[in-house]
Amino acid sequence: MNEGVKKIIAKSLCSLGGDAALRTINKHKVLVLTYHGVYRRSQAPIPLFTHLSDDLFRWQLQFLKDHYHILSMTEFVARLKAGADFPERSALITFDDGFRNNYDVAFPVLKELGVPATIFLTVDFIGKLKMLWFDKLFLLLKRYLRTGTSLGQIHHQLVEQKEVTNLHDLYEVATALYKTMSDAEKNERLDALTAESDLSEDPLAAQFMLMSWENVTEMFKSGLVDFGVHTATHRILRGLVAEEYSREIDVPRKTLSKRLGREVSTFSYPNGIPDRDFFTEHEDYLKRCGYSCAFSTRVALNDMTTGGRYRLNRIAIGNDLTSDRHLFPLRIAGLAAAGRKEC
Ligand SMILES: [Zn+2]
Structure with missing residues (x-):
């Protein structure tokens, strides 16, 4: 329906x-x-x-x-x-x-x-001005779609294979994938990706704190x-x-x-x-x-x-x-x- x-x-x-x-x-x-x-x-x-x-x-x-x-x-x-x-x-x-x-x-x-x-x-x-992992992921994907910034593993596992270009759909697929990982692996990957991009420039970053x-x-x-x-x-x-x-x-x-x-x-x-x-x-x-x-x-x-x-x-x-x-x-x-x- x-x-x-x-x-x-x-x-x-x-x-x-x-x-x-x-x-x-x-x-x-x-x-x-x-x-x-x-x-x-x-x-x-x-x-x-x-x-x-x-x-x-x-x-x-x-x-x-x-x-x-x-x-x-x-x-x-x-x-x-x-x-x-x-x-x-x-x-x-x-x-x-x-x-x-x-x-x-x-x-x-x-x-x-x-x-x-x-x-x-x-x-x-x-x-601690912290963001939760799923919001960090959202900002990374948004940035990727806007600027083509490399997303490392996310890029290889999601974007190329799934050919998803819509932010909402990409986010759904990515969160599902990340939920299959251990917390340590998930955090390690996201921390590495976050270090490459300055997420604080995004106007939504303040909202996610x-x-x-x-x-x-x-x-x-x-x-x-x-x-x-x-x-x-x-x-x-x-x-x-x-x-x-x-x-x-x-x-x-x-x-x-x-x-x-x-x-x-x-x-x-x-x-x-x-x-x-x-x-x-x-x-x-x-x-x-x-x-x-x-x-x-x-x-x-x-x-x-x-x-x-x-x-x-x-x-x-x-x-x-x-x-x-x-x-x-x-x-x-x-x-x-x-x-x-x-x-
Ligand atoms: Zn919660």
Whole structure:
């Protein structure tokens, strides 16, 4: 089914009250949304699923305020621990990674509308002007297509063999290839390529940087934004050996707790597909560390009476059909269209 047809069907369903009916049917389930970055529409748009424009973000928050009971993470965790009921149509707003634009662009919108949210930080990269590997790769591919700059191994493995010349498609193929590599190999290759090109010249580079500790502190003090852990360096848990669990899971919780002056007890899994990117042994370890719950990327609402606390479902929203003004209400009400696997 193409995008146009999907939009027409979604518009018809909404005009018939389909989204309202779904919200009523699923009123006892808890909605958890996942965002990543938010950029100003007045700046250069970011052609990636993971970055959403501020006008769409504002519209979605207003929709959530109008139709859901938005919880803070503190209230969510308290109810979860107590085994208490959740208000009808409860919703929780989360961000993964810790992009600087969460502070620059999303935070003012959250304040304007008085909406609480939680940001899961890649803790070791905070305050270091770091970019995550997939964003670095995006800038390298963009540069390659613009200037013909050599991309070394990427060039040989992707461009010549696949003959992909469109940035979006090239990025999709490249991320899939990189996800098959070990973290060490992936980082080594990207660091070598980054050293050859000055990515900071790209206007998107600033958008892809992660936030500072000052940003974290200011948002936390506002009482509107809470924080959780998204590992130390964005490692997918399935790739860790047991000796690395502490460094990626336990230590960042302690670091963040110390920074905030309060125990941190929430975690989100990079990549996050249950039984593929993490397993029950990881859930057990999180529990032993003192985490009270953890969030996956499985696209579904949460039935709080049956679901596991360490594999909570979330619905990712981004810069594609998931933000269409008719597909968004249907998707978050429980009509989970094709799931995304972005991290
Ligand atoms: Zn992530």
